[in-house]
Amino acid sequence: MFSKKQLIKLLAPLIVEQIMAVLVGMVDVVMVAAVGEAAVSGVSLVDSISVLIIQIMGALATGGAVISAQYLGKEQPRDARKAAGQLVSVTLTLSLIVTLIAIIGNRHLLGAIFGKVELSVMDNAQTYFWITALSYPFIGLYNACAALFRSMGNSKVSMMTSLVMNIINIVGNAICVFGLKMGVAGVAYPTLFSRIIAAAMMFVLIQNRHNSIRLNSMKSLVPDMGMIKNILSIGIPGGLESGMFQFGKIFLQSLVSSLGTASIAGYAVASNLVTILYLPGTAIGLGLITIVGQCVGAGRLSEAKHYAKSLIGVNYAILLVLSSSMVLFSGELVGIYQLSGQASRLSRDLITAHSIAMLVWPLAFTIPHTLRASLDARFTMAVSVFSMWAFRIGFAYLFVYIFKLGVMGIWYGMFIDWIFRAVVFSLRFKGFEKRAISV
Structure with a gap:
């Protein structure tokens, strides 16, 4: 169903988009730091909430994308367009509800989640939360259309569109923070404005009559409970999986913070750098939603499995280059951050261990995208949530507090989590043709 040229056309922009998001995130951190420590702290508190909300909306968008892709594979474009309307309708409704809760709750909500923090930090967090909460419906609409x-x-x-959004955000931050001296609001307003522009662009583009999936009338937005149920059958498990993953990261961050300044710094830098290793796999996973979804819809299950195996192989080839480079140049990369000797050594050790463990990562995190595209989202959610809490978090506490392995123990727990997922998902993938479900 897909030629080599079509696969490259699908996957290359996704990889570029992932890289761009990481680089822009790094630039954002630098600009926020110029406002002051209280601003950085306030923004980081709110960002942990925003990431959770965006991940849940992204999971919902994935649900709509799977259903639409399967209808395209069945050569039922009318149903695919109807599914698109339902996705936009559900996403906007959910994001508007979340926005209202954030605006009304604001300071009380922040206090309930984070407890007592310094007044200056809470003031900055409140300002940033109020402004960026207004952008949730727009980032929701953008995610739905992108999917x-x-x-x-x-x-x-x-x-x-992501390129335009990020350029507006960076330029806006530079003007508002360094030029207009607007403080934390100078970081928040460009984020809001860039998301409004991106959502507007995508909403106009998705209505193009040349698109096989498009919003060609307001009738497609009228709720259809059967189709909404199909979308939510993938979106809700995906959202719960993403939410639990984010909560788990917060738990582990609190564990790291108990190990001393060198451990905190070394872990933070290593975590930041190894993010690069995930980018190709994340992009390939997003591409598999489309590829497998259309193949399953067309009833070409063996072809879907073949594409999944081939792209996992591509992921391994890319990882071989990236992981080797990461280990070889870990000293130079860590040196950019100007850490203490102890923190630098720890960071390099973490990077080396992580790069070796990436041998397991594609089986643990790329295969689930194939399963979700065949409407097996509940299984991936159950395995991921169990593995996260039982292995990644459970073993992390065991290694740190009982075996006294320090911050490296946290990553040993993570690696055990990866191995468990890889084994279970690989076994599930073997029976793909028997379990794949079409809408």
């Missing part, structure tokens, strides 16, 4: 373009095999649109 629909991907389900058509067109990822270039979301890449270009």
Whole structure:
């Protein structure tokens, strides 16, 4: 169903988009730091909430993309367009509810989640939360439209729109923070404005009559409970999985913070750098939603399995280059952050261990995208949530507090989590043709 040229056309923009998001995130941190420590702390508190909300909306968008892709594979474009309307409708409704809760709750909500923090930090967090909460419906609409373009095999649109959004954000931050001296609001307003522009662009583009999936009438937004149920059958498990993963990261961060300054710094830098290793796999996973979804819809299950195996192989080839480079140049990369000798050594050790463990990562995190595209999202959620809490968090506490392995023990727990997922998902993938479900 997909030529080599079509696969490259789908996957290359996704990889570029992932890289761009990480680089822009790093630039954002530098600009926020210029406002002051209280601003950095306030923004980081709110960002932990925002990431959770965006991940849940992203999971919902994935649900819509799977359903739309399967209808395209069945050569039922009318149903695919109807699914697109339902996805946009559900996403906007959910994001508006979340926005209202954030605006009304604001300071009380922040206090309930984070407890007592310094007054200056809470003031900055309140300002940043109020402004960025207004952007949730727009980032929700952007994610929904981007997922629909991907389900058509067109990822270039979301890449270009993301580029525009990030340029507006960076330029806006520079003007508002360094030029207008607006403080934390100078970081928040460009985020809001860039998301509004990106959502507007995507909403206009998705209505193009040349798209196989498009919003061609307001009737497609009228609720259809059967189709909404199909979307939520993937979106809700995906959202719960993402939410639990984010809560788990917060738990582990609190564990790291008990190990001393060198451990905190070394872990933070290593975590930041190894993010690069995930980017190709994440992009390939998003691409598999489209590829496998269309193949399953067309009833070409063996072909879907073949594409999944081939792209996992591509992921391994890329990882071989990236992981080797990461180990070889770990000293130079860590040196950029100007850490103490102890923190630098720890960071390099963490990077080396992580790069070796990436041998397991594609089986643990790329295969689940294939399973979700075949409507097996509940299974991936159950395995992921269990493995996260039983192995990653459970063994992390065991290694740190009982075996006294320090911050490296946290990553040993993570590696055990990866191995468990890899084994279970690989076994599930073997029976893919028997379990794959079409809408």
